[in-house]
Amino acid sequence: MDAGTSEFAVPDGGDVVEAELVDDRPPGTELAPVDRDRHLSPETAAAIAASVASSTRRAYGADREAFAAWCATEGRTFVPASAETMAEWVRHLTVTPRPRTGRPAGPSTIERALSAVTSWHEERSRPKPTMRGARAVLNAYKDRLAQEKAAAAQPKQATAALPAQIRAMLAGVDRATLAGQRNAALVLLGFATAARVSELAALDLAAVVETEHGYDVTLYRKKVRKHTKNAILYGTDPATCPVRALRAYLAALAAAGRTEGPLFVRVDRWDRLASAMTRGGRTIGDPAGRMTAEAAAEVIERLAVAAGLTGDWSGHSLRRGFATAARAAGHDPLEIARAGGWSDGSRVLARYIGLGEHRYSGYR
Template sequence: MNTLQPQPRPAGSATTVTGFPVSHTAVDHTLSPAARAAVEAGVPASTRRAYAADWQGFTAWCASVGRVALPATARTVTEYAAHLTVTPSVKTGRPLAPSSIERVLTAIRSMHKAADVVAPETSGARKVLAGRREELALAHDPAATVRKATPALPAEIRRMLAGLDRASLAGMRDAVLVLLGYATAARSSELAALNIGDVTETAEGLVVTVYRRKIKKHTETAVPYGSNPATCPVRATRALLAALAEHGRTSGPLLVRIDRHGRLAPPIRRGGRAIGDPEGRMTAEAVADVVTRLAGAAGLPGDWSGHSLRRGFATAARRQGHALERIGRHGGWADGSRALLGYLEDADQWTENPVVGL
């Protein structure tokens, strides 16, 4: 089933507008393929894939136990939540974490809304999750806590860069990936989407046009020169751009695939077919892998991912005393972002600790 395809209501359904009867036909409740595709484009591809997989799991379970998936009852959803808390998943061999089951509930409700069907009540299912969270917490199970990326702070970034061969094309690219990703507080997908033309050098530094996917808008993010040349994002980006130009690349993706032989944008084939971006653009997953690899090579403990750069920026900026609004607008967070507030609370736990002075 298409994740966002609404089903038409019966022809002739009636309502009233300002007291006058209106009769809708099936056409009024139908979307054209073009309009449906436009709606789907407003939902991130990763979210669509996750919801589709969650919905497939729910419908398969409903079929196996003789329940109706669409429209589902509140008790069916509660029963499914209880099932997920005790059933090992194929991927990990453990039951899903409560946060993952929360996403499943959201997917089920989204599918109902997309089908123009009243979404089931989930209060019972969420009580199941509350009980599961407490059970995990009392057992000191790591699944009881929300997984957070380790923030990449300046000291960690210096260690990550120390092992790079900055004379090689791959080393130049990885340095820009880390430094520009940190300075712009970009997500992995936003970094991967950057083109050479999105970077403009000025007397003060760089202006980087970043498409912020969560708020669906471009931001022109100012990146000043760093005081230390080794960790200066402006100098690192300038070096990479010059190297790319020597290879005839003055447009296209900024961050590109480079193999172990130093070949730029080598072709990738699977089953005899070419795969991957033809211009060699790195994927968001590849960008995150670079961060994880560099942190591992530097011997840094923690849970490292592409999000470590974004979280590290917010934490370090807050510790330097910058205002929430400036941090949020620089990094493209939505006003009142709960994620950003969480990062700032982490930064404030020492500087604003209520125990100090007691």
């Protein structure tokens, strides 16, 4: 799908033969499990961990640490956890205020914490705890929140960055600076490709190819484990044209001596390419200066706040905005899913475009 056609470059069965299983092992040989059968090398463990998004790993780590601490306080075993322990823990989460918000965790946060603990059991080759009691407690909590019409009863969603909001976000960006050119390119490319901030941060200059229609940008969509090539088209308004913004940023990078490596890089307070970060004499972060996903999300949040926009702004705002605006413009949901790297039948995408049909029809 061309997201930028508007103002914003948005076997036959055979015979079954019965056979006798024959044990062809030498006499006296036994197939008994040994310790090595349960052993994972550090390299394989790291490969398994790498299959999960870094943000999810951090969240799971915090959830597991909190669960282990609660179990220690209560004199309970955290792995393997009993069904009773899981039910009591969920009840604890539904009534205990969190330091940051002063309110108990919401249902989605508790769902994530349950996933963190059950997957912990799998990683330790232990049977997952029975969750019937825990689920009953959580369902009762959801019912109570719904009856109270509490905000926590509603799934938390990022505010959609739609064309009008993006225009406002970019109005105050100084395009004469390297940082301003980077931020404009990040926002407009993020919208045009419906990219997650982690996908934007992972882009290299080699993934951006200039074409007659503008650019082709190849992103790796980690959630579906596929590469997608997205056509970036010219927009009718130069101020919000992703092709022009990307071209200006690439020229600025080249002028600064950067023609390979990461696309989106850190810029220091003097508007220069930031040097490698060090701590205790050791390099930390990406030595080539690649922005982190968190830093990219912060750019979006900061621009929205500076523009005086209200709502819950995050790195996901651009992705949601693309889906909402594309559906409002009449694009087929399957086209939107393929262009943005959503899995077929994605419930998240269905929620986004369901809103688009009713609330945002004015942005056609």
